Amino acid sequence: MVIWFYLFACAVIAGIASCIFARQIEGVLLGVALAATGVAGEFWLLNASYLALAQLVVWGAILLMMMTGMTLVRRGARVPGVGALEWVGASLAAIVVGVALVAVMWAGPWWIWVKAPEATANAQSIGRDLVSARGFMAPLLVMAILIATSAVGALYLVRRRRVVEPPLTPAKKIQTAPSRPRAGGVI
């Protein structure tokens, strides 16, 4: 367990370093994602594997939202002809694929080895925890509804047509009266 703790702590520290020292905003976002993955691992060590799964799913969604927003605010980066529905569909598909990958990675050791290794003997696969802990499905459903509502609201805000104020321009040069020549002329 000590090795796992330090492994996930290293992921958190690497993510933090990327957050602070990365020059591009993509590095910051990936750093946060790495730190979130490390925290998910720590949740798993603390016998809260469904929280770990929720952390991974929620952070995958947050990262996709940030990346999409970043793409939208960059000039010329948006693919012409691709509407918001396509963006949302692609994001959801990416989340589903990501969750499937995480599930396979998580449950794989239990499928391959009959007996779990010593360090992970206290943790079960996420799928088994989710199925067995039925009481926790309600908060997960509430969370899913909240995220879906916020996604719809964010989409509405992004797509809303409105009169756009002109972009800020540098302040106009203040017109000053020409200085009056001296009475005695140029010396």
Added chain:
Amino acid sequence: MHVTLWHFLMLSAVMAAAGVATMLLRRNPLGILAGIELIVMAAMLNLVAFQAYAPPNPAFPGRTAPQALVLMIMAASAVEAGLLVAVLVNFYRAFGRVDVERARN
């Protein structure tokens, strides 16, 4: 050597400090949001660690309240991130760039 509560508390303290540093050093709102999320993650780790290492209480055998609270915090942070991204997109469309120093004006 065993992992104790102290280890998790130290890790969450480092995360919280790094989140504050990220918030102070970044001028891009997405970077500031990343710092906020680091602080939120540190708080969540603290909650789960205290729950895991707390002595058993016969009055509350399940002791799952902190984990449910963490789940709600996660949902709230996701909503906050989505709304902030939407605000940033609108801000960019209005002013042509996203910079907190410029937003002050």
